[in-house]
Amino acid sequence: MPYPLKDGGAIAMFNMTKGLADACADMTLLVPLTSKHDLDLDQLPLAVKNLAEIHSQRINSDITTMGAFRNLFTKKPYYLSRYLDNNFKTKLRQLLEDNTFDIILIESLKVSMYLPVIRQYSKAMVVLRSHNVEHLIWKRLAVQSNGLKKYFLDVMVSRLKKYEIKILNDFDAIASITSVDADFFEKNGCKTPIIITPSGIDFDQFVADRKQIKPNTLFHLGALDWLPNIEAIEWFLTDVWPVIFREYSHLHFHIAGRNMPSSLRSKEIKGVKLLGEVENAHAFINENEIMIVPLLSGSGMRIKVVEGMALGKCIISTSIGAEGIGCENGKNILIANNRDEFLEQIRLLQSDKDLARKIGQEAIAFVKENYDNKKIIDHLLSELKELNKNTIKHK
DSSP states (O other), X not given: OOOSOOXXXXXXXXXXXXXXXXXXXXXXXXXXXXXXXXXXXXXXXXXXXTTSEEEEEEOOOOOOHHHHHHHTTSSSOHHHHTTOOHHHHHHHHHHHHHOOXXXXXXXXXXXXXXXXXXXXXXXXXXXXXXXXXXHHHHXXXXXXXXXXXXXXXXXXXXXXXXXXXXXXXXXXXXXXXXXXXXXXXXXTTOOSOEEEOOXXXXXXXXXXOGGGOOTTEEEEESOTTSHHHHHXXXXXXXXXXXXXXXXXXXXXXXXXXXXXXXXXHTOOOTTEEXXXXXXXXHHHHHHOSEXXXXXXXXXXXXXXXXXXXXXXXXXXXXXXTTTTTOOOBTTTBEEOOSHHHHHHHHHXXXXXXXXXXXXXXXXXXXXXXXXXXXXXXXXXXXXXXXXXXXXXXXX
């Protein structure tokens, strides 16, 4: 469900939906509602309801020990098989039988396993919007794990990679969120046309306000039920923050994000404020000074990084955190990949009090040039129309 805007996936889907609506597309949405992304459709704001005809189906995609164990005796990746649901399949079939669509856009690999149903009941062009290279996220997490967890992740990564690489060629087009992901797909045998389609920004919603900044504040904002974010914050708090606070005890680190796990919520660390979910993400970003993105794993595009840049933040990120965005170290972002590099960048900002503002201004200019949502959607539609006219395969 592309609402509420509480994580990167929802934001990316909402920006796509709104962009298509602004381009006068006539849309039907079918969304799986899970325990992680649940919502009463009657509670949607009217402005969201008016974007499309929205249908939903609740499914149980919860991760369980028994489910993971049983999955070991199948060939399907557990990460995806959790989303297969007969009721959702029935609702999808009914929509396909009752309507004629020009394009069917599958948002993320999670619902790609319904492609055979779509092919059976529709002749529409089918596009996968790839938010990331899914198996790379789990591969990077597996490297950080050990014991039974590592064994299970290694099994899932192998299955997920095999599935992900194979299914790319079953679509009529791939809308890849970054050029880095697109290059990976092509190098691994993807022959399907790929259109680079990042998550764009509606600049009417992003107004940088330096008057609101609380001085000497570092912050992190991200969904804290996403494993790469949890891993990143725990590493930063354990390996980096104690040294920073020892050198600069006037600094404060504010951590915000929904579904903060108890392992993190129970921590009491000097200089650190654990806020959990904040009511207004843009206000939270505006009122803090330096954004910290210490991701050690993940793939795709970190939308919160682009949003932080749009609000003029100086961001210190790992290369993985900034991957696929196209930003430039030292100009519109600062890159740090280990403890010493994070310390070096923070020391630099402490010694040059004007540097954060300069980098933030460059970040705004960069995002305006490269992430205008209208331009991105117009490009996608233009490419899809051309493909639909010339190369649709109807497998």
